[in-house]
Amino acid sequence: MQIITLGNEILRQKADKIDKIDEEIEKLSGQMLEIIVRDKGVGLAGPQLGIMKRIFVVHVEGDTERVFINPSIIETSHETCKFEEGCLSVPGIYANVIRPESIKMQAWNEKGRPFTIEANGLLARVILHEYDHLEGILFLDRLAENKKKTLIAKYEKKNTK
Numbered sequence: 001m002q003i004i005t006l007g008n009e010i011l012r013q014k015a016d017k018i019d020k021i022d023e024e025i026e027k028l029s030g031q032m033l034e035i036i037v038r039d040k041g042v043g044l045a046g047p048q049l050g051i052m053k054r055i056f057v058v059h060v061e062g063d064t065e066r067v068f069i070n071p072s073i074i075e076t077s078h079e080t081c082k083f084e085e086g087c088l089s090v091p092g093i094y095a096n097v098i099r100p101e102s103i104k105m106q107a108w109n110e111k112g113r114p115f116t117i118e119a120n121g122l123l124a125r126v127i128l129h130e131y132d133h134l135e136g137i138l139f140l141d142r143l144a145e146n147k148k149k150t151l152i153a154k155y156e157k158k159n160t161k
């Protein structure tokens with residue numbers, strides 16, 4: 001499975017709710033977790049593979065593999081923090097992004113079981129980054145307009161060689 005990169009309008013579309021968490025979805029989540037190992041990522045969302053479904057997977061070092069289906073954000077902290085982010089869909093580009101320090105999210109796992117998670121630090125950041133993909137939002141959109149423009153120009157220069 002190929003990862004869709006910046007410039008493709010698919011990344012700008014909102015993903016659809018998954019009606020039924022079946023074996024196919026479970027298989028997909030397994031494949032997605034394999035891709036983040038292969039591509040050395042920490043998270044991957046359906047739309048990045050052209051699959052417009054509300055699913056993403058997260059695997060942060062020192063934590064278990066996590067699958068989020070039809071997630072909803074219950075709470076985000078007022079406290080924010082800044083940390084460098086990258087994205088498998090925007091290879092080679094990194095920037096400091098300000099996000100809430102902690103979050104509370106409800107979702108279903110690949111077995112169709114609902115769960116609630118409270119996360120902070122890097123895990124919270126990755127979850128919010130992946131959640132954004134379901135809404136058609138990229139980490140670049142979270143930057144100041146001039147910074148975003150500079151990075152997109154840098155990306156385009158790199159990729160038109």
Ligand code: ZN
Pocket residue numbers: 086087088089129130133
């Ligand atoms: Zn991303």
